[in-house]
Each structure stands twice: as structure tokens, then as C-alpha cells.
Amino acid sequence: MTTSASTNTTTSTTADATADTGTSTATDATADTGTSTATGTTATTVPAVPVAATGTVDDAPRGRRRRRRGLAPGKPWPASRLVGPLLLIALWAAASAAGQLDTGAIPAPWTVLETGVNLWTDGTLPTDVLTSLERAAYGFAIGLTAGVALALASGLTRTGEALIDGTVQLNRAIPTLGLIPLFILWLGIGETFKIAIIAIVVYIPVYLNTHAALSGIDHRFVELAEVQGLSKVRFVRQIVIPGALPGFFVGLRLGVTGSWLGLVVLEQINATSGLGYMMFQAQNYGQSDVILVGLLIYGVFGLLSDTAVRLIERRVLSWRRTLSS
Amino acid sequence: MAPHTEQLTRPAAVRLRGLTRSFEDRTVLDGIDLDIPAGQFVALLGHSGSGKSTLLRAVAHLDHEVAGSGQLAAPERVSVVFQDSRLLPWRRVLDNVLLGLDGKEAEHKGREALAEVGLKGRERAWPNELSGGEAQRAALARSLVREPELLLADEPFGALDALTRIKMHTLLRELWERHRPSVLLVTHDVDEAIVLADRVLVLDHGRIGLDLTIDRPHPRSYRDPLLGEYRERLLAALGVTEDHK
Incomplete structure (x- = not known):
């Protein structure tokens, strides 16, 4: 937006011309000078633009056939979500092979893999993974149940809304990890407080999104339900809940990711096993390869659980035709 | 009221x-x-x-x-037909017609109503697969089925x-x-x-x-x-x- 007046003039001319022809070279030109200013200065270039525009329009039918590009991003690629991560690993491997990375700070991928295999075969890694999975699963299950139950109570009744919504908003304003000291005092330093914290991290996004979706139900559908003579129970079951599912899934995906995030922090506090513990120990001994093994496992689990939720979402919400399908 | x-x-x-x-x-x-x-x-x-x-x-x-x-x-x-078809996007056409009714007999009537408005064969379609006219026909079927x-x-x-x-x-x-x-x-x-x-x-x-x-x-x-x-x-x-x- 800070380009000078003279460059603006040229930009807008090129931008308008490109809009008509739609060639790829022109986009490069506009990208160099900055496109956002183009509209602001069209007035100054008015004489030049129409001439260029009519010229291209006349040429178009005779010349190269103009193809209109759709505004939707197009067909999805197969396994497109893996492309980015794989590229990242390839870069990492290439840089390591070329000796560009300090092996003490970032060991080569094959070193990390070897460490992973060793940790797995000597039995420490399976124990750590299982412990972490168990904590995440318990916390997630409790958080999910609480989030949905509270959202239903608050979204469907005025009493529930009065009691619950403000309280949850307050809870949301407090950083959950900031509750750790208090929870340790209340629940002891064992497993309970860890699961409780994860549950809180999970329930907040689940509650917020589900509640927003429940209370945002289209008024036209409420009218329809009245006209069709639906009972309150049927109205909730057949209209409110199905209508709120898309919002619920947004919350669910945030919650799944949140449960893993909470875990990393929690397992560095008085834990004797778990991925976070393993990484914390590795830090003390300067084993960057072990830390990377832990991070990779977190990453893989996060990706897997997110994919699982997406798959369920796609099945349950198969009636939706959106940009992603 | x-x-x-x-x-x-x-x-x-x-x-x-x-x-x-x-x-x-x-x-x-x-x-x-x-x-x-x-x-x-x-x-x-x-x-x-x-x-x-x-x-x-x-x-x-x-x-x-x-x-x-x-x-x-x-x-x-009393049945109401609105300006928009007001079909629930998450229910198939037949289930939309049957909204608020249940039982085998109602289902039979629902299929009949859909046939009557020219939507036979579209019972399993999703509402967003219908054209504007078809959606409004489905809405008519929904109002008819309640006689x-x-x-x-x-x-x-x-x-x-x-x-x-x-x-x-x-x-x-x-x-x-x-x-x-x-x-x-x-x-x-x-x-x-x-x-x-x-x-x-x-x-x-x-x-x-x-x-x-x-x-x-x-x-x-x-x-x-x-x-x-x-x-x-x-x-x-x-x-x-x-x-x-």
C-alpha cells in the first residue's frame, strides 16, 4: 500500500489489462509492483484502460480461446495433506547429506530413525507412547463429554445458558496451563491433575463451537418445525442437533489438537514416563535425536487423530457440498 | 397463538x-x-x-x-408452503417430506406425494442436489402428505x-x-x-x-x-x- 504514485499508475494499467487477457505473464508483472493499490488509482489511468480493454476483447474470439477459471480451488489432489510434510523431510535429508546442518542441534533423519528404532526395541518408547496415549485419551474423552453436555444444556435452555455460558467464557479467559499450580495443590501431582488439565483444554473449544452452532440455528427452520407440528424432543433431535453438527466438528478438531498440546507441557511435570518426559530427559543429556523422535511422534499422532476426525466428519456431513469436496 | x-x-x-x-x-x-x-x-x-x-x-x-x-x-x-422451499439440507428428500410423521403408512404416502409432484425417483436425493423448481415441488409434497x-x-x-x-x-x-x-x-x-x-x-x-x-x-x-x-x-x-x- 505504500508504493509511490507513479508506480501506482503503471500497476493499475497492467492489472486492468491482465484482468481482460488472463495471461500468466501479466500476473508476474502485477506481483512485482503490488496489486492492492490498483483499484485506488484507476481514475488517473481511465483514458488508457478502455483502449487496451476493447482491443483485447476484440482479439479474444479470433486468438487463443479464453478459458474461464473457476473460483473454487479445483479438484483435490490425492493424499494432498502428505505433500508438505514429505517435502519438509526431503529438504531436511538433503541438507543433512550435504553437511549443512549441525548434527548436534539437528541430527540427520536417518539418525533420528535409528534412535527411534533403538528406543522402540529396548522397550522404553512403547511404554512412553502408551502412557501418553492413555492420558490424552482419558482427558479427551472427559473433555468431549463435558463440552457436548454443557453446550446442549446451555444451548437448549435459558436456565442452562444463564448458568453455564458466562462461566465457560470466564474459564476460557484464564490460560488453562496457568491452572496447573492450583490443580497440583487440589488433585496432587499424579495422573489426575494431568487428565483434568487435558480435559479442560479439550472441553473449551468443543463447548464454544457446539454452543455457537446450537444457538445459531436458522429461525426459518424453527418456523418449519412449528408448522410441521414437531414436538420439542423431535425438534431438537431432527433439526437442532443435525444443524449444529458442522460446528461441533470444528470444536472436535480443535479439541483433538489441544489434547496433544497440553500433553507436552504436562509430561514435563513430575512424570516418570510419557513422550514429554522422554524429551525432557533427553534435553538434560543433550540428546537432540531423542527430542526429535518425540516431536515426530507427537506430529504423527496429531495428524492421524485429525485425519480420523475429518473422515468421520465427511461421512456424517455427507450432505454438505463445500469447496473441499 | x-x-x-x-x-x-x-x-x-x-x-x-x-x-x-x-x-x-x-x-x-x-x-x-x-x-x-x-x-x-x-x-x-x-x-x-x-x-x-x-x-x-x-x-x-x-x-x-x-x-x-x-x-x-x-x-x-394446516400446511404452509414458504417462499423458500425450506428443506432441511441434512435430510434426504423423502425424509424431508416425512418431517414430523412416522410409520410405514406415512412413508408410503410420502412416496405417493413425491410421485404426484413429479419427483418419483428422487426420494434419496439431498436437497442441495435439487433445482429451485424441484425443491419447491418437494415442499409442496411435504405440505400435501399431511392431507x-x-x-x-x-x-x-x-x-x-x-x-x-x-x-x-x-x-x-x-x-x-x-x-x-x-x-x-x-x-x-x-x-x-x-x-x-x-x-x-x-x-x-x-x-x-x-x-x-x-x-x-x-x-x-x-x-x-x-x-x-x-x-x-x-x-x-x-x-x-x-x-x-
């Missing part, structure tokens, strides 16, 4: 006495008296904001929060293109002839009212300004010169003279 509306004993069809509805300080319906005999096809015309939808919503008991008074009696089985004594339609074809509209006119009239419910069709389209209805009301400043019986055989054509006379009278009642057009 609006708070100040007494329920009359159940009549054959719609009966309104001194029906008044107002929003804030504005009186939208100002003491409407109206009887619709069972099986009559009535169209209600009026400018936008003349209160025609308010009247329909009052008859449909959809105006809980509107202040008003008067007596209102309507049959037990209404009174069908309320709030500009049901307002969002459709001209060709689809003409087809829907024919369909609605056919359905009416087969099932004979009382119909109250709210529209702003004078031609639609003349072609479809046996009686046309014009709502003006909260009162019924004109009550016109249209005595021409069906199916009617837009080009019927005798309908032109009715047309002029209705347009005049709506405050539109020919030279304005």
Missing part, C-alpha cells in the same frame, strides 16, 4: 373477525373480517408491506410475538424463474383439484392470482379493499381477454393504472 385471539368453535374453514395485528405503533392488519369456505382457492394480493404475509402468518399461528386482537378460527390440519384442510402459501413461486413458475401454477391447480383443500395463496403477482384463484382479495392499508370472485373456467390462459377485465380492476385496486405500466 397471538395472546389476544380467542379461538372460535371449529368451523369448516377459515373465519376471521376483527383481526388486528400491529408492530410497534404501526397497525398492519386493521380489523379484518374474512370467511373462506371449505375448498375455496383464494389469492391474496397486496403491495409489499401491505400485511399479506402478516395475515397468512396469523392464520398459521406463526405470530407468537406480534401484538393483536380479534377472533380467528382455522382447521386442524391439509387448509393450504397456506406465502409467495411460493416468488423465487422461481418464469418458465418454472408456469409449470408450478399448473401443478398447484391440479393438486388442488385432486385434494380440494381450502387455499390461501399470498402473492404480489396479479396474473398469478387471476390464473389460479377463484376469488382474489386485495389487501390495502390493513383492510380488504377488494373481494373479487373470478368466474372463468380452468385451465385459464394468460391471454384470455375476459380475464383482462379482472386484471384491470385488480390493478386499479392496487393503485396501478394502465398508463403507469
